[in-house]
Amino acid sequence: MGYSTAEKFDIIRLYYSNNRKPSTTRNEYHRIFPNRFLPSKSTIKYVVKQFEETRSLERKKRTLLRDEQLDLNVLLFFEGRHFNYLHY
Numbered sequence: 001m002g003y004s005t006a007e008k009f010d011i012i013r014l015y016y017s018n019n020r021k022p023s024t025t026r027n028e029y030h031r032i033f034p035n036r037f038l039p040s041k042s043t044i045k046y047v048v049k050q051f052e053e054t055r056s057l058e059r060k061k062r063t064l065l066r067d068e069q070l071d072l073n074v075l076l077f078f079e080g081r082h083f084n085y086l087h088y
Contacts, residue, residue: 003039003043003047005057005058007036008047008051008057009057010029010032010033011025011029011039011043011044011047011048012047012048012051012057014028014029014032015044015048022041022042022044022045023041025044026038026039026040026041026044
């Protein structure tokens with residue numbers, strides 16, 4: 001289940017106000033928001049970690065940079081033709 005930005009904010013706020021303890025954060029979250037889906041301790045840790053690393057509550061879209069030459073090398077490797085086409 002995904003959490004809204006407001007729910008992530010509440011999780012982070014409670015985490016810091018509860019001495020950075022996921023179990024206490026979880027209990028307090030349930031006490032304050034009994035009708036919301038209760039986050040697991042690992043979810044709390046993940047939400048906080050993502051916030052600390054990105055300084056954002058939004059999920060970042062992943063960008064995959066493609067390297068066609070590298071793709072070709074991988075395909076050739078698995079076909080059994082071990083050519084070195086890497087040019088850096």
